[in-house]
Amino acid sequence: MTYQTDILLPVAVNTAFTYACDHPLELGTIVNVPFRGRQMVGIAWMDSTPKSFTGKIRPITACFDFPPIPTPTRVFLKKVSDYTMAPLGNTLRLCLNPAFLLEKKVRKPLLPGTPDFSRNAVILSEDQAKTAHTLSEAVLGQRYHAFLLDGITGSGKTEVYLAAIQTALEQGQQALILLPEIALTNQWLDRFERRFGCAPLQWHSNLTESQRRQTWQAILKGEAKVIVGARSALFLPYPTLGIIVVDEEHDGSFKQEEQVIYNARDMAVLRAHVEQCPVILVSATPSLETIHNTQEGRYTRLALYHRHGHASLPDIKTIDMRRQPRGWLSPPLLRALEDTLTRGEQAILFLNRRGYAPLTLCHSCGHRFNCQNCSTWMVNHKRTGKLHCHHCGFEQLAPQQCPECHQADTLIPCGPGVERVQEVVEKLLPQARCRLITSDEVTSLTQLNDLINQIRNHEIDILIGTQILAKGHHFPLITLVGVIDADLGLSGGDLRCAERTYQLLHQVSGRAGREERPGSVLLQTFQPEHPLMQAMVHQDRDSFNQLELAERQAHGMPPFGRLVSVTVAATNPDVVARVARQLGQTAPHHPELSLYGPAPAPLALVRNKHRWRLLFKAPKTFPLQRVLQHWLEEQSLPSSVQLIVDVDPYSFV
Structure with missing residues (x-):
């Protein structure tokens, strides 16, 4: 007797494919099947009901000797597909890789340990x-x-x-x-x-x-x-x-x-x-x-509400940069660094900007160095001697003269990156042992462990780095955190820019005074009166959050409303513009549904692809995914065009 079973394959479609088997398969069974001229791994998704299909149903090649994919996992994959509007086969890729099924001899087998519950646990408050x-x-x-x-x-x-x-x-x-x-x-x-x-x-x-x-x-x-x-x-x-x-x-x-x-x-x-x-x-x-x-x-x-043990919250103050002499390090922050070093303690200088300078321009003709693949500036990295694009990875040697006016010695790095901050600190505090910590400098867990050991052994006095510093590290001797540009991230019109900036500043501030030594945080800012800065100083997170929530509610933005971003991308700018306008003209209409665009994305060129965006907004009760899915299924798009659907977008570039 032959049984029919629907097999879900890791391909970008929403349907399973029917295959034949000489025995009934338990749902979730991992199988090998022929598909478009090759063998492919899939899972038994559901028992197939008889269809009007009159062609030959191909047999399953083999069943793997593994436990079936559990039912809750399969249900979860389907719900993720429905929510994100991603093809169901793509969600299966997140769970199942054919390479995981290979039986190979391994030199170092993984041995899951057995937890010992009799060990002395930490005494909780x-x-x-x-x-x-x-x-x-x-x-x-x-x-x-x-x-x-x-x-x-x-x-x-x-x-x-x-x-x-x-x-x-x-x-x-x-x-x-x-x-x-x-x-x-x-x-x-x-x-x-x-x-x-x-x-x-x-x-x-x-x-x-x-x-x-x-x-x-x-x-x-x-x-x-x-x-x-x-x-x-x-x-x-x-x-x-x-x-x-x-x-x-x-x-x-x-x-x-x-x-x-x-x-x-x-x-x-x-x-x-x-x-x-x-x-x-x-x-x-x-x-x-x-x-x-x-x-x-x-x-x-x-x-x-309380720090563990005898640790207390750090004292947070702003430094009004409008009242300070020009420079990346203000005199109050410099004095605080000197005092910290004198006491034999450690400090963090935080700037969420990699490299030496975010922009290089010609003082003579005004030429700016842009990425050839993206609509963004090239970042000057002095350590590599190159200009880097942080979006596509393109890099080039730092030029000696302007490619436009061919003048030498006219290229100016504009703005500070962490490398530039380190240069200033080493000039002003030559006795300090400084170390950069960024994703460029620390590229492996081994390097990170070495760095952590150096900090704990007090082989470093001042850590200078990006947001990697804000992530849950515990260093008892760090008592000072200086934020070079606390305003960075507040501009740009992003829905979440203030929320993200507050979270980042709060997290990096938490690195100071982790044990019995009191900590202090200095925020260099041109906007000390900004509600975010005041919330930081008074450590009043809840008031800041309520202000942000009230602002979001007034405009029906998340978490009070829903957003879905639909981005069209292709190498041909005319094709992208035409397809985006076509989508805009056919977009669903409803009193509760708002459409912003189509318009070029803020970063209109990324990795040599031109991008236009449509942004849909609706109340949380509106069936946004179902409406948009039905609309998109009716569209006929050129094969050269990539369609990217982002439910609950986090980034708006």
């Missing part, structure tokens, strides 16, 4: 213990519940959710912890190993293919109990998922901008709902979406 108990009770309940673990920097949030993870492990369940940056992983692993006596498995882009294959198989077989990883770890096939933690839930790194475009924070909540397990969103500066959800009663807020 009364607030921590109460919060940990609430989370553990939710784990034991084995049902969906979303929590915001809201605590000031240094309040011991990690120890609290580790207690909830222990409860899940004691029940034989799996635990998933999402971190926004690989840079945070090793410190987290050290803390976990001290607590449980073994290391969890990791999932991120720095793993070898062998490590990824072994990890994926251990997860599917239920052998791996704790997985810590980047956003893509959310799509792995967990058979017994009992808890999800999203640490630094506000972080923009959780937004995936290519292929299936999603925010891992929101999809983690969706997955927890499907798995019927608790999800814990952790942050000292929660996103406005998360704050709004707590106010609406969708999430439960658990707050930690």
